[in-house]
Amino acid sequence: xxxxxxxxxxSATPVTLTDDDVTGALAEAAAFWAAQGPQYxxxxxxxxxxxxxxxxxxxxxxxxxxxxxxxxLDTAAAGRGWDPGNxxxxxxxxxxxxxxxxxxxxxxxxxxxxxxxx
Numbered sequence: 001x002x003x004x005x006x007x008x009x010x011s012a013t014p015v016t017l018t019d020d021d022v023t024g025a026l027a028e029a030a031a032f033w034a035a036q037g038p039q040y041x042x043x044x045x046x047x048x049x050x051x052x053x054x055x056x057x058x059x060x061x062x063x064x065x066x067x068x069x070x071x072x073l074d075t076a077a078a079g080r081g082w083d084p085g086n087x088x089x090x091x092x093x094x095x096x097x098x099x100x101x102x103x104x105x106x107x108x109x110x111x112x113x114x115x116x117x118x
Contacts, residue, residue: 029095066101
C-alpha cells in the first residue's frame with residue numbers, strides 16, 4: 001500500500017481506509033490467530049514481515065482474498081464499504097479470515113475457529 005489513503009463511500013457517509021487502519025486491523029487479526037494456539041503463533045512468527053495487504057479494485061464481488069502471503073482487499077468492500085455500522089464489512093473480520101488462508105486454513109476451519117462465517 002502507498003502512503004495516501006484510499007477514499008470511498010458507504011451508503012451513508014464517506015469512509016477512508018488508511019494504511020494505519022489496515023496496519024491496526026492486521027495486528028488485531030494476527031493477535032486473534034496467535035490466541036487460537038501455539039501453532040498459529042509460531043506460523044505468524046515465521047511469516048513476520050512477509051504478509052502484504054494490497055488495496056485495490058477487485059472484480060466479481062470479491063471483498064478480499066489471499067494469494068500466498070499477499071492479502072488483497074477491495075477498495076469499496078464489494079460496494080458495501082468498510083463501516084459495519086452502515087451495513088459494510090468489518091475490516092478486522094475480513095483480515096482474520098484472509099490471514100487464516102495465509103496460515104493454510106480452508107473456509108470450514110476458519111469459520112469453525114471464528115464461530116461464524118465471514
